[in-house]
Amino acid sequence: MAVATRLEIAERISRISVSSTMKVAADAEKLRSQGKDVVDFGAGEPDFPTPDNIKQAAVRALEQNFTKYTAASGTLELKQAVCERHAQDFGTSYQPSECVISVGGKHAIFNLTQALVNPGDEVVIPVPYWVTYKDVVNYAGGKCVFVETDEEQGFTVTASMIEPHLSGRTRFVIINSPSNPSGAVLDPGEFDKIYRLTSSRGIYLLTDECYCQFLYEGRPFSVASLPGAQENVLVAGSLSKTYAMTGWRIGFALTPAAIAQAMNKLQSHSTSNPTSIAQKAAVEALRGPQDSVVRMLAEYRKRRDFVVERLRRIPGVRCAEPRGAFYAYPNLGVALGKRGIQNTLALCERLLEQALLAVVPGEAFGTSQHVRISYATSMQELERGLDRLHEFVAGLD
Numbered sequence: 140m141a142v143a144t145r146l147e148i149a150e151r152i153s154r155i156s157v158s159s160t161m162k163v164a165a166d167a168e169k170l171r172s173q174g175k176d177v178v179d180f181g182a183g184e185p186d187f188p189t190p191d192n193i194k195q196a197a198v199r200a201l202e203q204n205f206t207k208y209t210a211a212s213g214t215l216e217l218k219q220a221v222c223e224r225h226a227q228d229f230g231t232s233y234q235p236s237e238c239v240i241s242v243g244g245k246h247a248i249f250n251l252t253q254a255l256v257n258p259g260d261e262v263v264i265p266v267p268y269w270v271t272y273k274d275v276v277n278y279a280g281g282k283c284v285f286v287e288t289d290e291e292q293g294f295t296v297t298a299s300m301i302e303p304h305l306s307g308r309t310r311f312v313i314i315n316s317p318s319n320p321s322g323a324v325l326d327p328g329e330f331d332k333i334y335r336l337t338s339s340r341g342i343y344l345l346t347d348e349c350y351c352q353f354l355y356e357g358r359p360f361s362v363a364s365l366p367g368a369q370e371n372v373l374v375a376g377s378l379s380k381t382y383a384m385t386g387w388r389i390g391f392a393l394t395p396a397a398i399a400q401a402m403n404k405l406q407s408h409s410t411s412n413p414t415s416i417a418q419k420a421a422v423e424a425l426r427g428p429q430d431s432v433v434r435m436l437a438e439y440r441k442r443r444d445f446v447v448e449r450l451r452r453i454p455g456v457r458c459a460e461p462r463g464a465f466y467a468y469p470n471l472g473v474a475l476g477k478r479g480i481q482n483t484l485a486l487c488e489r490l491l492e493q494a495l496l497a498v499v500p501g502e503a504f505g506t507s508q509h510v511r512i513s514y515a516t517s518m519q520e521l522e523r524g525l526d527r528l529h530e531f532v533a534g535l536d
């Protein structure tokens with residue numbers, strides 16, 4: 140006779156939660172499938188199609204039957220292309236042995252964390268943070284140490300804010316500039332100070348460069364370009380946003396070779412190689428013309444200006460100016476405590492149900508009065524969604 144199977148999920152899964160950005164997307168999708176006209180500011184992905192030259196490279200890969208396994212950490216050709224682009228953009232000198240190609244930037248950060256964090260180790264994370272950092276650190280058994288930032292200072296973090304949070308157990312500090320969710324950008328001078336602080340203590344600095352090309356002032360900068368920094372800096376990169384390739388799932392890490400080898404070992408027993416065809420497309424993205432990136436950035440700038448202006452017109456709403464990426468992170472504290480709305484989770488639920496507007500609650504990013512608005516959507520949708528937000532907030536009084 141069969142015995143009832145014991146349904147018991149492993150303890151490490153209980154340390155993580157479903158990504159709240161993905162939950163917002165699923166809730167919005169559910170309403171849409173019921174025929175509701177939802178405006179979606181939740182999705183953190185470009186609304187532009189993948190540029191044609193990149194798509195054509197994938198077609199060629201298929202025609203040439205480039206459809207088999209590749210090396211688990213990616214093809215040599217793509218690693219070279221990643222190192223060359225990083226050298227060209229930032230003046231670094233990475234070798235393919237220091238590069239791992241992963242299934243998106245998220246995978247690179249996951250594998251890096253698995254390779255470096257032992258149970259009880261600490262990882263320092265400025266607030267507000269991208270949701271995934273917390274979960275990947277918890278999954279590895281590490282401890283997140285959060286550094287609060289100041290909205291009045293545009294949510295930027297400084298070396299002196301980080302210093303008191305470092306300990307003998309700190310493995311790395313994560314900096315994400317431009318930031319998801321706040322759009323905050325760290326100036327090269329402050330990056331340098333943070334690098335000197337961490338490297339003087341034998342602590343790695345993980346720089347998440349996912350949005351590095353989407354900067355509204357100044358030139359893109361990588362902390363790995365500072366003299367000697369390649370020893371102490373871990374770069375996590377992604378093609379997802381830069382080339383509007385979210386679905387292709389190509390990201391990378393640039394790290395000291397021993398760490399790249401450890402990540403490769405893990406990858407070889409989990410995902411194996413990222414999709415062969417997507418790797419060929421990624422080579423074209425990195426080596427081909429870069430004008431689509433410039434065009435997208437110009438469009439995001441227009442939208443940023445529009446969104447910030449419209450948000451600031453809503454009575455009681457504050458919004459720090461995003462200096463990069465494609466998110467605004469307004470303070471909607473004015474809506475809290477009204478009509479039973481106790482926190483931004485409840486606020487976002489109400490916005491979705493009553494105003495048919497999807498935004499992500501600030502609780503997901505570690506702050507209690509904000510929501511994240513992705514402006515990687517058309518001007519027309521931005522206009523409709525901001526009308527709804529204005530009307531909803533004004534109607535609470």
Ligand SMILES: Cc1ncc(COP(=O)(O)O)c(C=O)c1O
Nearest residue numbers: 243244245269319349377379390
């Ligand atoms: C800050 C940040 N880092 C990394 C990623 C990873 O992107 P992907 O896994 O799609 O390459 C994202 C995606 O939203 C992000 O916002």
